[in-house]
Amino acid sequence: MLDSRIAQDVISAGCELGASFVDIYVEKSVYEAISLRDSEIKDIKTGTDFGIGIRAIFGNKSVYGYTNIAEREELLRILKLICAMDKTSQSVSPSAMDFRKIKAQFLVSSGLDKPSPYEEKIAFLRRVDELTRRNEKVTQFDGLSMQKWQSIQVFDSEGLAIDDERHAIRIPMTVITAEGSNQARAFEGPGGSQGWEFAKTIDPERIAESLVKRALTVLRADPCPAGKMPVVIDNGFGGVIFHEACGHLLETTSVEKKASVFHDKMGEMIASSVVSAVDDGTIPGLWGSLTVDDEGMPTQKTQLIKDGRLNSFLVDRLGSMKTGFDRTGSARRQSYKYAPASRMRNTYIDAGHDDMEAMIASVPFGLYAKVMGGGSVTPGTGDFNFAVEEAYIIKDGKVGKPVRGATLIGSGPQVLKSISMVGKNLMLAPGMCGSVSGSINVTVGQPSIKVDEILVGGEA
Known part of the structure; x- marks a missing residue:
């Protein structure tokens, strides 16, 4: 990739x-996507990309460019262009490079750095499609294998001076059912920081049954x-509310600008005393896990x-310089086209x-939100509106009939x-997160929780 002598000169x-x-980020990536719709392979896309991003920091201001x-x-041309954006009167001397080798924490046997078994992936998608269509109410199955x-x-x-290799796989699947003029959908998208071997942990019959049933x-x-009521939110993807409505408020990307309601709350109670929350980038195989972040930490x-007490923010280098908090290995970016920013990894209650x-x-009367859907959040305040994909009424302390069209607003x-x-049944689920440094792989999660x-x- 990039010769270390050139990096040192730049x-x-x-x-x-x-x-x-000054830092330099070099990236080579290979991408593959196989999509199936209406029982036919719709597309097979593959691609490679290569690029180099250069960041220069002047005081507390960062400038960035890529090629x-x-x-x-x-690289010197790009450097001079971005440095012309801002200058300081003092210069520093770069340190001698320490060529560290990072030991791979997450072992992968079937990544895209090796020949890709198209046939296996197509057979997997066709198998789930076949199983879902055994129910006459199923009108459509969409499956996608992404690596x-x-x-x-x-x-x-x-x-x-550090190098790292990363693998990612996700298999999003959607089923649509219809009865008369009514339609309903169900989605599952298992994924991890692994190769195709991850798919061997997925039981096609179980996932097809789950999709159709929901x-x-x-x-x-x-x-x-509609109305105000107690809500029990189930585990797993239920954690998307914490991620979107609270997690982003703990990133120094917003804290440093005082654009977060939590920017001055360190050490204070910001949650119920039964709530503890973690962001962990080290869990082997999870969708949001990394050996090092995009600043090499x-x-x-x-x-x-x-x-219930605020214990830490998520801090990248620039965030640390601006807030004084220690870095947490949370600098992330979609690709070399973006400067790094503090972002979540695997975040959960x-x-x-x-x-x-x-x-x-x-709960005498309330809602059981079994499976959460998508939603929207107001930056800075954490005000949210989330759809519930599968929900049930709770009446007299028992789960009752299913209901549709539920949203949680708060x-x-x-x-x-x-x-x-807060329950004992912690579960995690993969998702995608978009912010200032692009779209990245993250994991959300929680046990079952009761919100009063x-x-x-x-x-209705």
């Missing part, structure tokens, strides 16, 4: 131009009543909230001590304080 030139810090050409003259392999290098003016449940459900387990049965039994910070019970009151929007 970094030295950046420091001579007045930058207090696809790994030549000294081109990515990424090789990176990071060099910086503090002497870092889509039929929603198809035959009654309209959801080893990832870690970061305790965001402990017993930690397991508690309550039983799911006790949560349900404690404020992330307020919901944190309204959680009264949320505004539920419905059709």
